[in-house]
Amino acid sequence: MRTESDKKVFFYKNPIALIFGLSAFFMMVQCQQNPYAHGKIMYENFCVNCHMEDGTGLKGNIPPLAGADYLINHADKLPCIIRYGINEEMVVNGETYHAPMEGIPQLKEVEIANIINYINHEWGNNNGYTSIQAVRKQLETCE
C-alpha cells in the first residue's frame, strides 16, 4: 500500500512530474509579469511603425495610444479600426487627426482582442478588458 511519504517521493523523484510542476510554476510567473505577451508581439509586428514603441504616435499626424481618451470613449470601434482601418476625422486628447490608417484584415479575432488588451494596459493605460466574444460582435457592425 502506498503511503503519503511514498507519494511524495514519487513526485520528487519522478522527473516528468517535476518538469510538469516546474513548467506550470514558470508559466504562472510569466503570466503575472506580462499577461499580454501575445498582444505585445502583435503590436510590435503591426502597429509599432506608426504608433511607436512608446505609444506616442507622430505629432499631429498619427494619434498616440498612450493616455489616449479615444481608447476609452470609442472602445467599441477599436476592433473595426484594427481590422479595416479608418479614414475619417478623429479627436484624440483634444487634437484632431485625419490621416488614413490601413487596416490589417488578416488578423484573427483573438489577435485583435489581444492587441486591444495590450494597448489598454501599457504605457500607464488602465482601460479594462475585452473578450473574443465582444470583438466578434463589434466586428459584425463595421461600416
Place this chain on the structure above:
Amino acid sequence: MFKYKYFFYLFLVSGILISACKTQPDTLPILGNKEEIDGKMVYHEIPDFSFINQDSQEVTNKTFEGKAYVSDHFFISCPTICPKLTKSMLRIHDQFKGDDRLLLLSHSIDTKYDTIPRLKKYAVNLGAQSDKWHFVTGEKEAIFDIAEDYFNIAMEDSEAPGGYNHSGRLILIDKDRRIRAFCDGTDPESVDDFMEKIAILLKEM
C-alpha cells in the same frame, strides 16, 4: 588592507584614461568619394537641385547658402520606417529651433500622392516652421536621383509596403554642399550621436 589600496590606484588610473578618451571628434570628416584634381582634393558635393516646398516656394541650393542642413527622403502614407524618420527629424528641428544656421529638408518620394497641400498639412501638424523645415516635392526622377547623392536609396517597388523602397538615413550637409555625417533615422541612439555631430559642425561655422 593591501588589496584595497591596489584597487584604489587601479580605479584612479582607469578614471584618468577613460576621461582622456573623446567620444566625439573635434571636427567632422568630409564623407563620400573624393579625387585629386590639379593638386586639389575635390569632395563629393550635393548637385544643383530645384524643388517646391509646402508653401509652393522654390527650394534650391541657394535656399541653404551659408547654412548647414539635415536631409531625408520619406512619404506621408509610408507604413514602415517614415514615421520614425520624421519623429527623429522633429527631434532635431525642436532641438535646434533657435539656431537658424541649421535647416531641414525632407523630400517626398511619392510625388503623386504627397501634393503641396498635403505636405503643408503634414508640416503644420508637426509644428514645423516653414522656413526652417522644407517639405519638398518635384520631378519624381529628380527626387529619386538626388537620393543617391544623399547616400539614400529611393525607388518605386510595387512589392514593397507602400509601393516604394527606400532607406532611412538622415544626412548632414555643410555650407559647402558636402556631407559631414549621417545616421539611421529609425534608431534613437544613432540620432543622439548625430545630434552631437550637428553641434560640432555648427561650432565650426
